[in-house]
Amino acid sequence: MKKVKIILAFLISAVTLAHAQTDNGMMSLDEFRNPKKRKIIQIPDFDGYQTLKCDFHIHTVFSDGLVWPTIRLQEIWQEGLDVMAITDHIEYTPHSADVKVNHNRAWEMVKGLAAENNIVFIKGTEITRQTPPGHFNAIFIGDASGYLAGHATNEQDKQAVLKAVEQDAFIFWNHPGWKVDQIDGSYEWVDFVDELHKEKNLHGIEVFNGFEFHKKALDWCVDKNLTVMGTSDIHNLVAHDYNLGDFIHRSMTLVFARERNASSVREALEAGRTVAWAGKYIAGKEEHVRNLFNASIEIGKPFHSKTVKNSEGVEKTTNYYEIRNNSDLYFELVLKSGDGTGKIVLFPQTSQILTAASGQDYLNYEVITAFIRSDKHLIAEIPLK
Ligand SMILES: [Zn+2]
Ligand SMILES: [Zn+2]
Structure with missing residues (x-):
């Protein structure tokens, strides 16, 4: 009887298997x-801070965008960003x-989904006044x-911004040069903004x-100690x-935060610990741009050296180094002082060979993709150990 049962069970499973393989149309x-996957944007952490991509x-x-709010969260997750505000x-x-x-x-639609996907979601809005002063984002x-x-009036503009102040928001001035052709071909630090700044709003x-x-x-951020912001202001699908590709990202703010949460993001924004990033370029206060550069770039020990005699019979030794870019940022370096490779292009997550005459402690390079003022690039010291 037991044997019959086993045979029967075998037959049933064989029939089930055969059925599964049958073409059901x-x-x-x-x-x-x-494939469902999240990209990793490679930017090193440093000094105990996490570099959050925001x-x-x-x-x-819900305003003039073409995209449903939950799709915004999917994009942020897929592209590898950490923090988002819908404004x-x-x-x-x-x-x-x-x-x-x-x-x-x-x-309301996105907050639960953001939490489930480990995205820090910050509540925001864009206060949209006529230009100038134009638009302000209020977050938190x-x-x-x-x-x-x-x-209609300056007073109404002020009231709208004061509503955000009342809510203890972090407020930033958006795209001040927008419509520049309509405002006499230039854009200036306007009285309305000056007043907000003086009131610390x-x-x-x-x-x-x-x-x-x-x-x-x-320049205004540097001179007036305001936080440097970079955003997508995206209306269509990103x-x-x-x-978008392996090393192509939307414009964003890199925030150096103690923790991956909203209050740490807020603390970092208030302290001004940011670098804005768009395309091949980064911009920020010198200290933060320098820290980010130093965290991203690595130079090894000399792996080779070559000695040649010049036409006067004087010997010159050149050392060879590998210089690495461990980030998704672009760095284009032009030699400012010292005797070494004149121009180095460090594409994201790549390395290059750098040569330098022996007997030098460092080379100075101008990083032409890193802005610390409108007319000034970061000058970086590359140590030659
Ligand atoms: Zn705007
Ligand atoms: Zn906008």
């Missing part, structure tokens, strides 16, 4: 499906015939409803906004606007 074609300026269908316009909701105006809705806000939408300025470098903003 359906076939999965997954070859071209995007985008604090993002739009959705829809308060005053500008062109999809309102199709999407009910609710300034808190994007936040409370209730996003009740912000004044009319923008302005905390940062966008130096990079999407594909734009607002160069004067970098993959539509950016040619």
